[in-house]
Amino acid sequence: ALWSPSRSAVVLTDGxxxxxxxxxxxxTLWHLPPHRVAIVDSTGAGDCFHGAYAHALTRGAxxxxxxxxxxxxxxxxxxxxxxx
Incomplete structure (x- = not known):
């Protein structure tokens, strides 16, 4: 429901x-399974995701x-x- 032709991408994180x-x-709606890591503290994980996504975008990925x-x-x- 979030998709429209004017968007370049729709990305939904699901913990x-x-x-x-x-x-x-x-x-296709793609799914990337989670990385299996030892979770210590999830504070800022979303901010980290968005910053890294923006960085990869500037690098042409x-x-x-x-x-x-x-x-x-x-x-x-x-x-x-x-x-x-």
Missing amino acids: GRGVYYRGRGET DTAGRVAFAAAAAALSITGRGGR
């Missing part, structure tokens, strides 16, 4: 269930690459205490 996404020109990079960064961020 321990991973990430769902769709990019422009795609007809496609939708799948942006999501994969951001998910990995967020997974690393929850392995320590406090926002990282």
Whole structure:
């Protein structure tokens, strides 16, 4: 329901269930399973995801690459205490 042709991507993070996404020109809703890490503190994980996604966007990554990079960064961020 969030998709419209004017969007370049729709990305939904779902915590321990991973990430769902769709990019422009795609007809499939993709799912990236979560990274299995020892969770210490999830503070700032969403902010980390968004920052890493934006960084990957500036580097020219496609939708799948942006999501994969951001998910990995967020997974690393929850392995320590406090926002990282």
